[in-house]
Amino acid sequence: MKTLFKSFLIATLLLPMGLLTAGEMMNPELLNRAKRAADDGLRYLREQQAEDGSWSKSVGVTALALHAYLENRRGYNESDGPFITRPIAFLLSHVNEDGSISETNHNRNYNTAVAITALQATNNPEYAKVIRNGQQFIKGLQLDQRQGYEPNHKYYGGVGYGGDERPDLSNIYMALESLRATSLDSSDPLWEKALVFVSRSQNHSETNDQAWATDDGGFAYMPGYSPHGEAVSYGGMTHAGLLSLLFAGMDRNDPRVSAAYDWIRANYTLETNPGAKKNQGLFYYYNAFAKSMHAYGEPEITDTAGIKHNWRNDLTRRLLAIQEKDGAWINRDSPKWWEGNKNLCTAWVVIALNHVINTP
Amino acid sequence: MRQSLILPGTLVIVFTLTGHLQDHTNPATLLMILSACILMLNLILLHPFPAGFPPGLLRPVTGAATVTAAMLFLWMTPVAPPGALRDILPLAAGVAVIGFCFASLAGLLARLSGNDQEGAWWALCLLATLMTIPFWISPPIELWHPGNETIDTLIALCPLSYLAVLSDWDYLRFDGVYRHSILGGLRYEYPNPVTTSVSYLALGILFRYAHLILKTVWSTEKKLLE
Numbered sequence: 001m002k003t004l005f006k007s008f009l010i011a012t013l014l015l016p017m018g019l020l021t022a023g024e025m026m027n028p029e030l031l032n033r034a035k036r037a038a039d040d041g042l043r044y045l046r047e048q049q050a051e052d053g054s055w056s057k058s059v060g061v062t063a064l065a066l067h068a069y070l071e072n073r074r075g076y077n078e079s080d081g082p083f084i085t086r087p088i089a090f091l092l093s094h095v096n097e098d099g100s101i102s103e104t105n106h107n108r109n110y111n112t113a114v115a116i117t118a119l120q121a122t123n124n125p126e127y128a129k130v131i132r133n134g135q136q137f138i139k140g141l142q143l144d145q146r147q148g149y150e151p152n153h154k155y156y157g158g159v160g161y162g163g164d165e166r167p168d169l170s171n172i173y174m175a176l177e178s179l180r181a182t183s184l185d186s187s188d189p190l191w192e193k194a195l196v197f198v199s200r201s202q203n204h205s206e207t208n209d210q211a212w213a214t215d216d217g218g219f220a221y222m223p224g225y226s227p228h229g230e231a232v233s234y235g236g237m238t239h240a241g242l243l244s245l246l247f248a249g250m251d252r253n254d255p256r257v258s259a260a261y262d263w264i265r266a267n268y269t270l271e272t273n274p275g276a277k278k279n280q281g282l283f284y285y286y287n288a289f290a291k292s293m294h295a296y297g298e299p300e301i302t303d304t305a306g307i308k309h310n311w312r313n314d315l316t317r318r319l320l321a322i323q324e325k326d327g328a329w330i331n332r333d334s335p336k337w338w339e340g341n342k343n344l345c346t347a348w349v350v351i352a353l354n355h356v357i358n359t360p
Numbered sequence: 361m362r363q364s365l366i367l368p369g370t371l372v373i374v375f376t377l378t379g380h381l382q383d384h385t386n387p388a389t390l391l392m393i394l395s396a397c398i399l400m401l402n403l404i405l406l407h408p409f410p411a412g413f414p415p416g417l418l419r420p421v422t423g424a425a426t427v428t429a430a431m432l433f434l435w436m437t438p439v440a441p442p443g444a445l446r447d448i449l450p451l452a453a454g455v456a457v458i459g460f461c462f463a464s465l466a467g468l469l470a471r472l473s474g475n476d477q478e479g480a481w482w483a484l485c486l487l488a489t490l491m492t493i494p495f496w497i498s499p500p501i502e503l504w505h506p507g508n509e510t511i512d513t514l515i516a517l518c519p520l521s522y523l524a525v526l527s528d529w530d531y532l533r534f535d536g537v538y539r540h541s542i543l544g545g546l547r548y549e550y551p552n553p554v555t556t557s558v559s560y561l562a563l564g565i566l567f568r569y570a571h572l573i574l575k576t577v578w579s580t581e582k583k584l585l586e
Binding site for chain 2: 058104105106160161166225227278334335336337338340341
C-alpha cells in the first residue's frame with residue numbers, strides 16, 4: 001500500500017514536469033543562479049534599509065522592497081523580525097485620512113497601490129481596514145462622470161498619479177494590480193471603466209475607437225501619446241497593458257490580449273526595452289515582462305520568425321549579466337521614472353526573479 | 361541706526377524660522393513668521409526714519425512684509441476667504457512676489473548698464489530662462505543623472521514651481537509639460553512655499569538695496585568729479 005502511495009505521489013509530482021518539453025523547462029543551473037541573484041539583491045536591500053525600516057524614504061520603494069521579501073521563495077514574513085515589521089510600520093505611519101498611503105501628494109496612486117499590495121502579501125488580517133480604505137481611495141481616482149468625463153472622452157476610466165487628472169496606462173496598471181491582489185469584487189464597475197481606458201491605449205484599431213490607433217497590437221503610455229514619439233508601442237507599456245487586461249478578467253481569447261501577445265512575439269528582446277528611447281524604463285519593463293509572462297502562462301514564446309524562447313532562461317541570463325557587484329541593479333542609461341534609484345531597480349528585479357523562480 | 365537694523369534683523373529672524381520649517385502647514389511656525397512680519401511693518405510704519413535710511417526702500421520693504429503677512433494669513437486661517445478667492449489669492453500674491461523680485465532686478469541691471477530698456481531686457485531673459493527650466497534641463501539630466509537634491513533645487517529655481525505650489529497644481533505631470541520634460545518622470549518635491557516666498561521677497565529687497573547703494577555711490581562720485 002505504502003509503495004503504491006509513493007508511486008502515486010511521485011507520479012503526481014512528475015506529471016506537470018512530464019507535460020513540459022525540455023525547451024519549456026527552465027535550465028536548472030540558471031534556476032539556481034536566479035535564486036542566488038535574488039538572494040544577493042535582497043541582501044543589498046537589507047544593507048540599504050533605514051533605521052525606520054524604509055527604503056529611499058519612500059512609501060513606493062519601501063512597499064516594493066517589502067513585497068520582494070514577502071514573495072521570495074524563502075517565505076519571509078513578520079515573524080522574521082524588524083526588517084519585515086519596520087517597513088510595514090513605516091507604510092502604516094503614512095496612511096492618510098483619505099485612505100491613501102503616501103509621503104507625498106503627487107504619487108498617491110502608485111504609492112497607495114504598491115503599499116496595499118505589499119500589506120496584502122503579509123496575509124495579516126490586521127491590515128484589512130487600511131487595505132479597504134486604500135482600495136476606496138484608488139477607486140476614487142478613476143475618471144468618470146463624477147468628474148465630468150463621459151464615456152466617449154479619451155481619459156474616461158483612467159487613473160493618474162493622483163496630483164492631477166491626467167491618467168496613464170502605467171498608473172492604471174498599478175491600480176488594477178493592487179485591486180486584483182486585494183480581491184476587489186470582480187463585478188465592481190471599476191473594471192469595465194478601466195477596460196475602456198486600457199483599450200484606448202492600445203494600437204489596435206479593431207477594439208480602439210481612437211483615430212490615432214495603428215494596428216501593431218502594442219500599447220502606448222496613454223491614448224494617443226508615447227514618451228518615445230507619437231503614440232508608438234513599447235515593451236514596458238505593452239506588458240503593463242497585457243497585465244491590465246488579464247487583471248480585468250480578459251483571457252487569451254480576447255482580441256486585445258492576443259494582439260498584445262502578438263506584439264510581444266514580434267518585438268521579443270531582453271537586451272532593451274523595445275520601442276523605448278535610450279533604454280528608458282528598462283527595469284520597469286523587466287518587472288512587467290516577468291509578471292505578464294507568468295500570468296499568461298506560456299513557458300516558451302515563439303517569435304514571429306518562428307524561433308522559440310524560454311522567457312525564464314532569457315530573463316535570468318540578462319539580469320545576471322547586468323547585476324552590479326554589490327548585488328543591486330540600476331539603469332545606467334537613463335534615470336527616468338526613478339530608475340537611477342538602486343533600491344527601486346533592485347526591488348523590481350527581485351520581484352521579477354521571484355516570478356521566474358516561482359513559475360512551475 | 362536702530363531703524364537701519366530692522367530689515368536685516370527681521371530677515372535673519374524670518375530665515376532662521378523658515379530654515380526650521382519642515383512642513384509649511386505647521387501653524388506655530390507660520391504664526392511666528394506672521395508675527396515677525398507684523399512687527400516689521402509696525403517698526404517701519406510707526407517709527408520715524410532717520411535721514412540716512414534710503415527712502416526708496418520704504419515701499420518695497422513695506423510691500424514685501426504686507427504680502428508675506430497676507431499670504432501667511434491666507435494659509436493659516438480660520439477666517440480664510442471662501443471658495444474661489446481662497447484659491448486665487450495665493451496665486452495672485454505669488455505673481456506679485458515674483459513681479460516684485462524681477463522688477464527689482466530689472467532696476468538694478470538698468471542701473472548697472474545705464475539703460476532702462478537693457479535692464480528690463482536682461483531681467484526678462486533671466487525670468488524666461490528660469491521659467492523654462494523643465495524643458496531645457498532635460499538633455500543635461502539625461503546625460504549627468506544628478507541626485508535628488510539637485511533635481512529639487514532645479515525645480516525650486518523655476519518660478520512656475522512656486523506658482524504651482526500656491527495653486528496646488530502638479531504642473532510637471534500636466535500633459536503639455538510631461539510630454540516635453542524629463543522632470544515629471546523623476547523623483548521630486550516642490551519647494552516649500554513659505555521659504556520660497558521669503559526668498560523671493562528678500563532677493564527683491566536686496567536688489568533694491570543694491571540699486572540704491574549704487575545710485576548713492578555713483579551720484580557722490582559724480583559730484584566729486586564735478
